[in-house]
Amino acid sequence: MPIYFALTSVSALLAVGVYAIVDRRNPDVSRNVYRICIALCGILFVAAVMPRGASVLSATLPFGLPWIGVHLRIDVLSAFFLAVVNLGGAAASAYAIGYGAHEKEPMRVLPFYPAFLAGMNMVVLADDAFSFLVAWEFMSLASWALVLTHHHDAENRRAGFVYLLMASFGGFALLMAFGVLGGIEGAYDFASIRESTKEGWKTGLVLALALVGMGSKAGLAPLHIWLPLAHPAAPSHVSALMSGVMTKVAVYGFIRVVFDLLGPPAFWWSVEPMSFGAVSALIGVLFATIQSDLKKLLAYSTIENIGIIFIALGLALAFKADGLALPAALAFTAALFHVFNHSLFKSLLFFGAGAVLGGSGERNIERLGGLIHSMPKTAFLFLGGCVAISALPPLNGFVSEWMVFQAILLSPSLPQWTVKLLVPAVGVALALSAALGAGCYIRAYGVAFLGRPRSEAARTAKDPDRWSLGSMTALLTLCLLAGLLPSLVIDTISPAARDFVGGRMPTQAELSWLSIAPIAESRSSYNGLLVFVFILFSAYSARWVIHKFGSARSRRAPAWDCGYIETSPATQYTGSSFAQPIRRTLGVIAFSVKERLDMPAPGDMRPARLSIDIKDRIFDYLYAPLTRAVETCASSLNILSLLTIQEYLALVFGALVFLLVLVAI
């Protein structure tokens, strides 16, 4: 029975947290905790992918709310996300066996890390609103504690505060969403919510609340502000989990509520996810392009990818609402495929950033450079991650983006004008973010890993240990396999599409040469394996011909550089100079850049200075007024704490009368 199996493993994860506290004097505790976590995540992964006789497994446990109990369920969707969560969890734990050994205060990580994993698993397993929310908050709090690992740094404390604020805001929105769904009778288990009838206003409200609640966790703009603060603050394996896996749990929550609990969709449901997705994709990638903190850059890039996933989900909703089962299945499968892909390469990239941080003590790419010589293995693995996330064939990122494009190409069959005009705009946003994403990773990799070292730390950096490298290698291998054999992944996801959008893509395994064709081969097809073989064949045959008939000799000499003799590595292009063209062309609209040049007059000996001032409009125009408003309200309500006893009594009496009147009406 996989479900009890899974439940036992989740409880065991919680027990590991307790073990870490009990055994804290043991010098091997960190190693033991992560080893057990790998084993438990492995078991959970197997439980998720194990063939299930009946497609839905469920169980009810006799605790929680007295009239509901705790409902648990594994269907195709939760099984898929269970697999994603635990694959990421196992990879992060394996990475952490080496990485966690450097942790100065292991007790700030070890008890919370297994708890965080358990929380994410429980969210996916939950089948009633109460246990879903408890697991959700548990996941948020455990990750909050992990963000505060290095709490001596004021910046990290601020990150923790913003994260907690956004998490509680999102949790509050979800509480209301489930409240509306469950109704006054309190039928909070998902089975009764599914069967209940929903009026028009209810669905609109729940959709908006779900988008806010899940979006704030997933990093959907404009609720994304905590990601770039919290991800750099947490230890790297935790950032990988938060970015690669926890955001996917939020995507799961959105799918569960909107595709499952809310019942058959109307076409206008698709407008919100698609537009917010497009905005997130653009904002994410533009901010990622100008960051110089490697982990911040990766966090913004997560926002971009979440945007892509929400665009695909919005498309799936639109198609589903109009009864176009096949395109809906394509868009939905593309979304889940991208969920899987992003969890792989984002974890890989965060591990790489962690390796750079561990090897050189530096997160700022402006002080790195030349790491390809000092950390050759990490450099290779990180390059693989960059190629995958930049959606270049033949790796996996390309396949899922290709499928989203194919889904967009099917949109003229939608009858509604709103959606019809929205989709091309979304398509431009998607194309722009894909292209800018590639530029962003050229910059990140080129500045940090290529060129000459800009600091002593970069010159003497070292590759991490075997565990970390092994975990990264495993992830890159999976990226390559998913890119070469996408038909296997698609066929695995298809049953979920059948259950949640009412259609499925044609079975891809039946096509010849392992290629994929979402609709029909005459319409579009792609074969990653063949493209990969062609590239290898062309490259190697070119090499063979040249070495055989041309020359294979080479000689080392100083760089030519048009005859300039430059000695300092500071003459290289930096990250900010690389981003300058994009800052100039797109920056004015996106993030209100101001460049100021302070040029001293001739004869004046002080140095010239160029200062660049970048402002986040969302922060300035949305969050700053909001915090001001809250502060004004709070300080004006402060009067209430200074009343006399008579005034308090009057206040209580007034409130009582008001509530009684409300109940009477």
Next chain:
Amino acid sequence: MSFLFDLVAQGAQMLLALALSPLLIGLVRKLKARLLRRKGPPIIQPWLDLIRLLRKEVVLAENASWLYRSAPYLIFAMTWVAASLTPTFATGLMFSWSADLIAIIALLGGARFFLALAGMDIGTSFGGIGSSREAMFGSLAEPATIMIVFTVSFVAGTTQLSEIAAYMAGNLELRASVGMALVALLIVAIAENGRVPVDNPATHLELTMVHEAMVLEYSGRYLALIELASALKLLLYISLIACVFFPVGLARHDAGLQAMAIGLGAYVLKLVIGGGLLALFETSTAKMRVFRVPDFLGAGLMLGLLATLLVFVTRSL
């Protein structure tokens, strides 16, 4: 037997692209020289240059990494694969289904990715200039291309290049959206190939160069591969424009040898016309400032978007 014939036809297309692309460059150079009333080098000259470079020893900068040494092979391979999957003289060749138009664009994106990285590997300021500008041009040109792909695929109902060409050949009619897409594609093609007015392939004037700045440190066989890759890219764009917008004379893969011979003749003629128009255009315009290029590419992007919207609107009326 037909399997063997298909394989031979596909192989012929690969080798044809490889053999013709330096000649195309030679032709454009020759025509440009004639337009300026110079005599110009012979058309075969780029091939001779390539052979000379292939025989030479490579001089590597001291801190060149493995990435710098493998990038030319990858760039060449990705561009060559993309060029061989674009229909030249016939459609529906053996492996034409293994990558559709979006995948071909992405393959070129991959070549750009590695070229830009190679430019940054030595750690000189010129490499950085080139890579940074290339990244910016790419991030505007690629979405414009995707918009063109959208337009053409909406019209033809497929993203497979062979099917698009077959549809366009079967439904000859004037469409405003397709016209806009053509103009947008021309803009993108000029920018992507680094031709005047975006970049000047003949100059080494530091402040204006983009492509040349990235490959400044390359020499010998590596330089030959990169030059060949950029020649292939030019050929690819002309083939793409020819097969989508002017699919005259394209043979089907099962049409027999005679049709293929006609297709080949038509293709060479299209290349000559394309090269001639390019030479004419290049001699009659001046290079623009680097910071004007985003406007130029932005026009391409907007045209592509307008074309897409137009198709969306007219499709449903």
